[in-house]
Amino acid sequence: MTSSYVVLDRSWHGxxxxxxxxxxxxxxxxxxxxxxxxxVSSDLGxxxxxxxxxxxxxxxxxxxxxxxxxxxxxxxxxxxxxxxPVELFLAVPVDSPAAMKDIRRAAQSGIGILEVGGSTPLIxxxxxxxxxxxxxRPKLKEYPPKYRPAVEKALQTFLGSDPPSGALLLYxxxxxxxxxxxxxxxxxxxxxxxxxxxxxxxxxWDKDPWQNVSESLVKHLDSQKLAxxxxxxxxxxxxxxxxxxxxxxGHKPKTLKARIKRDREIRPRFEHAAxxxxxxxxxxxxxxx
Amino acid sequence: MATAHxxxxxxxxAQIDVAKIDRNPDNPRxxxxxxxxxxxxxxxxxxxxxxxxxxxxxxxxxxxxxxERRWRCALKLGLETIPSLVQAKPSPLENLLLMFNIxxxxxxxxxxxxxxxxxxxxxxxxxxxxxxxxxxELATRTGLSRATIRRCNLLLTMPERYLSMILAxxxxxxxKQKFTEDFFIEMERSLRAVQRNMPELIQDExxxxxxxRVLIDKxxxxxxxxxxxxxxxxxxxxxxxxxxxPQKAEKVLRDLxxxxxxxxxxxxxxxxxxxxxxxxxxxxxxxxIKRLHELDPADIDEDVRVHLKSLxxxxxxxxxxxx
Numbered sequence: 001m002t003s004s005y006v007v008l009d010r011s012w013h014g015x016x017x018x019x020x021x022x023x024x025x026x027x028x029x030x031x032x033x034x035x036x037x038x039x040v041s042s043d044l045g046x047x048x049x050x051x052x053x054x055x056x057x058x059x060x061x062x063x064x065x066x067x068x069x070x071x072x073x074x075x076x077x078x079x080x081x082x083x084x085p086v087e088l089f090l091a092v093p094v095d096s097p098a099a100m101k102d103i104r105r106a107a108q109s110g111i112g113i114l115e116v117g118g119s120t121p122l123i124x125x126x127x128x129x130x131x132x133x134x135x136x137r138p139k140l141k142e143y144p145p146k147y148r149p150a151v152e153k154a155l156q157t158f159l160g161s162d163p164p165s166g167a168l169l170l171y172x173x174x175x176x177x178x179x180x181x182x183x184x185x186x187x188x189x190x191x192x193x194x195x196x197x198x199x200x201x202x203x204x205w206d207k208d209p210w211q212n213v214s215e216s217l218v219k220h221l222d223s224q225k226l227a228x229x230x231x232x233x234x235x236x237x238x239x240x241x242x243x244x245x246x247x248x249x250g251h252k253p254k255t256l257k258a259r260i261k262r263d264r265e266i267r268p269r270f271e272h273a274a275x276x277x278x279x280x281x282x283x284x285x286x287x288x289x
Numbered sequence: 290m291a292t293a294h295x296x297x298x299x300x301x302x303a304q305i306d307v308a309k310i311d312r313n314p315d316n317p318r319x320x321x322x323x324x325x326x327x328x329x330x331x332x333x334x335x336x337x338x339x340x341x342x343x344x345x346x347x348x349x350x351x352x353x354x355x356x357e358r359r360w361r362c363a364l365k366l367g368l369e370t371i372p373s374l375v376q377a378k379p380s381p382l383e384n385l386l387l388m389f390n391i392x393x394x395x396x397x398x399x400x401x402x403x404x405x406x407x408x409x410x411x412x413x414x415x416x417x418x419x420x421x422x423x424x425x426e427l428a429t430r431t432g433l434s435r436a437t438i439r440r441c442n443l444l445l446t447m448p449e450r451y452l453s454m455i456l457a458x459x460x461x462x463x464x465k466q467k468f469t470e471d472f473f474i475e476m477e478r479s480l481r482a483v484q485r486n487m488p489e490l491i492q493d494e495x496x497x498x499x500x501x502r503v504l505i506d507k508x509x510x511x512x513x514x515x516x517x518x519x520x521x522x523x524x525x526x527x528x529x530x531x532x533x534x535p536q537k538a539e540k541v542l543r544d545l546x547x548x549x550x551x552x553x554x555x556x557x558x559x560x561x562x563x564x565x566x567x568x569x570x571x572x573x574x575x576x577x578i579k580r581l582h583e584l585d586p587a588d589i590d591e592d593v594r595v596h597l598k599s600l601x602x603x604x605x606x607x608x609x610x611x612x
Contacts, residue, residue, distance in 0.1 A: 006312075007361045009321045011463060037364070045367020066323040071334040071366070095464050096323075117465075 004036045015116040019062045019091040022121040046075040057259035064091045068102035076109045079130035083260045087127040093117040128159040131263035138274040170273040171246045175210045180289045192222040211243040230283035245269045304370040307363045310351045316388045333362045341372040355391045382413040389431040400470040401455050404441035475519040482523035500546045518553040533564035
């Protein structure tokens, strides 16, 4: 057993070592990489019991505690404000007085809970990267029932280990909807401002690039004939703007700095995509796509 | 406390770099309750360190005298400095006595920690004053009670390997500690009672140690379920006090110290249990009779009258059944 812990009470060192063993195995990182009671960054003075930088450039922090404290709120707020990609787990002994309200409070802040001191460590709740935790959560009731599982899955993927894939799930839903919309408009011939002699922009709506399909709708859709008053030019313009974002989500950050930048950029994009999907579904409702 | 240490008036107040402070080597085994530490952390996070810690200078660094919890919280919160009273460096004996008076009493050192620290204190006082301090003097100097010093001395009479066993146990969370100081104290006391009352059962240290092993194994396997049960060993050893058969008592103790599955409870039931119940009943009856003698018949109300009649009936029935 290591004796590097200064702040944590000696009788609790076993819990910290148990948590270290667990995360070392889960993350595939040697135990020697874990820093003990060291500040996460110079801006955030707080020293969790353990922390380590993972391969995904996440700062995985473990704090061995008996309950949720106000000080943790300060730390969480600091992480959110500085955009640090911290995933904080509270390692709570199985026989500690931490009550359900502590767990609920931690969960609301995006903090994970690891139960230690039992037969094996157990994740009671996964942690969310605090750089993403403040993302505006889509209100599921604002989406048609058919789409709610997809939106929820996108949010969970975003808050979980893979925010780009979370955003991508939303982009895919928007793309699918736009392609079906264009197919329907083309079937009914509700186009305008086409070159003389042409009845259709002439794209393969299910195969051609999404950006081209969106551009055609912006340029040629006759929304008055379509009887969808909310399917406005600005809304279609928003969809067109998403095409660029979609192309940027796939790059894996290689440094902590790049990870902070990526998280700072992807959070508003996710919110924007969720709002656009909601508005698009609402506007296209009369078409029953 | 009779030391020549700096008084608070002589100490200087300064903001000291938290990273330049070290723990006091003579205060090595403090246990803090995690919940209390978290409460203090919240308080310091909100209001800062309101009461200065005490330190002494050691070269370019400082050593803690008082305020380890505040210092730990400052480290955790990443505070750069902490308000500190800088005192003169104490002598080794002063330092040890300071640790006892500040920490052992206020922050509940483990008993073994106190016991291990008592040894150097005794030696230092002996060197300084030419004679070993007695129990009362040691109590005065350290601030411990004489009972605690006796418990410490009892622990120190055990072989080193048992002290190591306690130290290893102290590393575990409280709820998982089994072989605690209290366990060993109860066991040692019971063995002392056996030695005193039935010396033929434990004739030397070697024999005593082999009995310890058997009892520890039984506790490990839950044949002895509670450390309190050791008190019953003492009662069996004192069988003659309750006019129980001493030969029977000796036999069950021999079995207890050799047979792996024989529990203290069973040994007690097989030997002196009835005698102790009987003595208990007699003592209570004697006490009741004495009390009844003090009563004025004129003061007896209906409730007491009913209970007395019930007592007479019960006693009568018991005597008739036993006749």
